[in-house]
Amino acid sequence: MEVEFRNINKTFGTVRANIGIHFAIPSGAIQGILGENGAGKSTLMKILSGYILPDSGEIYLDGKLAKIENPADAIRYGIGMLHQDPLDFPPMKALDNFMIGKPGSLFPARREAERAFLELRDQFGFTVDPNSYVDSMTVGERQQLEILRLLWLGVRVFILDEPTTGISAQQKEKLFLTLRRLADNGNTVIFVSHKLEDVEALCDRVVVLRRGELAGQMVPPYDTERLIEMMFGKVIKLDERLPCSASDQVVLRLQNVAIDDYRLQIRNVNLEVRCGEVIGLAGMEGSGQELLLRACAGLVRTVGGKIIVNGKDLTGKDAHTFMRHGVTFMPAARLEEGLIPGLSINEHFILTGEQKGIFIKRDQAKSYSQNKISEYSIRGFPESRVEALSGGNQQRTLLALLKEELSLILLEHPTRGLDIESTIYIWSKLKERCAKGAAILFISPDLEEILQYSDRVIVFFSGKVSPPLDATMTNVDQLGQLIGGKGWEEIFEKERVGVSNAAR
Amino acid sequence: MQHDEKRWQNLGFQLGAVVLALLLTSLVILAAGAPPLDAFKQLLKGAFGAKMNVADTIVAWVPLLLATSGLLVTFAAGLWNIGVEGQIILGSIFTTGVLRLLQDSNLPPAFIIVLAVLGGMLGGGLWAVLAGLLKTFGGVNEIFGGLGLNFIATSMTIWLIFGPWKRPGVGSMSGTEPFPESLWLPTLPGLRLSIWTVVLGIIALVVIYFLLQGTYFGLKLKAVGNNQRAAFLLGIPTWQYMLLAFFLCGLFAGLAGAMQVVAVYHRLIPSISSGYGYLGLMVAMLINYQAVWVAPIAFFFAALNIGSIQLPIALKLDSSLAGVIQGSLVLAVLMVEGIRHRLVRK
């Protein structure tokens, strides 16, 4: 089915997400939609799949105007979307998820549905168990489930929004095979991503969006530099690596740490982090790095081993004890876990600052806040409510709230959703603290960020924790392999050899 | 210029809500077979007609003032402390207990009264902490924990009145044996009103105002109420602060209960808390949790309560009309606010 966008516009508040989008997708193609975070790709696809309504513009299917006002309409036209976080029902079984939404009689035919499920599943070589609960499945399995569901509904246009975030290399290969089969069978596949190499490897044609507008289109052979230019508007080169400030003093020591989660088991983590060092934690979401980071903050309890901060054994202590010893944790969910909606920037500084006496000295606080706002280039006023700030400014605020004297800074996705400028700025501020002796552990899904700013890198895969790798001596490929589950035996072997060498 | 315009617009909407509530209430009064204007006139007369009425209105005002002030603390922490009614009751029970214990001793009466009032505050505070513990350690929502404790508090009152504290002879619904006049808070001549209660009420309100507006504690409470998770990560000991909020509210509720015994009824009666706790929640909602408005709105609600007492005799209407008016007002204001927001967003 040919899909054509004619002059689609959509604005959210002050953000213009789609501006005059106008292009066509031929039948049976694998269409790539490339663009940075916030370029408008997801918005456009949500409009096509009926999840949201455009402000203006039309969609034509096979030359005829299509009235898509909700997801049910889209399904009727044969259009279905796999969202970045699959929209499923976690406490229910895979089979239930499969069945809900398919029109039919009052009493659904469960056995028939299960038969269809298994048939489709085996056809595509998936491994999802119809009777498992969705909240215990991996992201890859949830994607498979959603694809099966869309197939059963007779979808002919498959939209996949960032499907390769959070799945392993093997799962990605399988996904690509599936998508090619779908296209060979006459379906249209729309592949939305910010990952150049995925799009280049899979797609028959590419459309690039930048800041809400159509920046360009391309067919193979792909000119990577030109694509980057279309995505970012300019050629960017990465910063020079900033020097490492590590001293000899050990800030954090993990001895044989073990953590249990109902899905993962982490065992035998041994690590020494020195003052001024930056350690990057890489891995697919849910591989264990969030658990380890939170354990270092005292937010997650360990089931074995010791955590020693600045020489003090803090194993088993609560998070506030860790905070008293100079550890701070900055969560990824800015408004849900980091900042307090309803309070102003000034009030946040009052809360984290020195509190002498019972009564708040608001004037003093205000001048302090004003200073901090200038220092961190936050676009806002002391009285501004934090929920009114943009994502980048919220992140800067969180950073500005960090106390002066910190030994260990634990960051969960410090630059999520930020543009390049903010990212570079935030890291420069963080590196300043390293120079003053603070150590940093951070999680990021962006391997280039990990390599750029870490001194050493630890990779996680299904609870397996690699020994720290020197960032200057590894690269995206090796890290990617480890994240995908390959090359672990060699890594552990090398460590064993290294240890016995050192013992000699 | 725009700011003033907005203010007039807001005022207009709020007045509209009040008018709406009055209209709805008038319809209800008509449905009960009485002329609305007469009913409103009777309410005014009942609340302010003579010196006695005004005094009674003030007497009803104080416990409501205290309960609402305390509730502002729990609301700041994001808690629905429906258990406040039970906390008032426990205040009354503890006060009665202390009075009974010390009434025959040689201590100066003023001292006994002070101890009794303090005891009442403690009782309310402890009962509130119990609701808090059920929430933090038992995972029971404070609405249900509070309700359960309210039921238990009422039962305790009945048991005491008919059991260990019953009047000589047969226990009756009229309550325990009244205390001697020496243990009464002095009232104004000829009236049931004691200036002490008003003073305490105002002091309580002022304390709450400064606590919430100007102290670190108040700001931290607000942080916990708005985003518990983030407040914890910013270093605030959340469950401790919640328990403290409960305790503070309980202190004020207990004070209200103490006043009911020491200044109004001079004994323990079955419905000693008279619904002031439940009503306080409504006052707090109506004033959008802003301390400056507690006094006037609580006064207005108290006037309605007192004004409605004579309704059955004067117009053959049930005194629950007060509750109907109070509820309609809160509902109308809430909904009009909601409608205004929706229109603004469009």
Next chain:
Amino acid sequence: MENDVILIGLAGVLASAAPVIFATIGETFAERSGVVNLSVNGTMLLTAMAGFVAAVLTKNVVIGFLVGMVVGALVALLVAFSSITLKLSQVAVGYVLTMTCRDLAYFLGNPYVGMEGVRINVVPIPVLSDIPILGTLLFKQDIMTYLSFILIVVAYIWIFKTRPGMMLQGVGERPAAAHNRGANVNRLRYIYTVLGGALVGISGPMYSLSVKAGWQGTISGLDGIGWIVLAITIFGAWNPLRAAFGAYLFALLQWLGLVLQPVLTGIPSQVLQAAPFPLMILTLLFVNIGDAEWVDRVLAQLPEATRRTIVRVFRALRSQPPAALGTPFERQ
């Protein structure tokens, strides 16, 4: 002889639980769709009064129930409008409504206090009512009790076995996903909330027209039942079968309170009558105790086998609300 007395008593338990079942299942439907209707207590009183008045005026019991149903639905419509369209706090609106409806019930019911009411009668089912034990328990009841039995089964089948029921579960768990599958989330929330209110509206008149017939300015023991309904909804884990168990448990406690009065003379009768209320609420303590952090710590110190058994018990007791309960849904 004694067995008969107990049987009749137990049959009475089933009958007195019937209105609680109607109300709880109604609330379960509303909450499954994501809306808490805290006004249940006030609504039950208001509809009890309204149903009584309507039945007295028209001399027709059916009209009484219908009026109750309509009033209950209207109150719920108000809750739905405030929560879904205006996105106000569900707890706040529900609380105000519960207080106001109660006062409305007393105020408007005043002229009708003490009037002779109509009642519904016990209708034994032929043949079935002669079965030993079960016959007395199940088949010698009034029509509303029979309907309550049927309601439990129908509600259970609806939620868990039908297509629209599964979507209802989805709406409460993750409205965005339900929306994605073609559900009109807000419309479904309106429908189920109003339906819930209608069922609550039927439960009110069940008190004034049968169980404790009449309107005496109030109905003793009714004020407060609405809160118990809300507690049983949680206790019942939003499952009609488990909720019915909670309702019967509560009714049993009430009956025991009555039965034990002559035995426990030291305790005033009012206390025994009131005891089931806090007891029922305290059952909530056991429902999610397994999730508490301190319990985790204690369990970690127990031997493996004991720990596993206890964990299994906790998991069975567990009652997790629909994840989206109380949160408004907005499509962009």
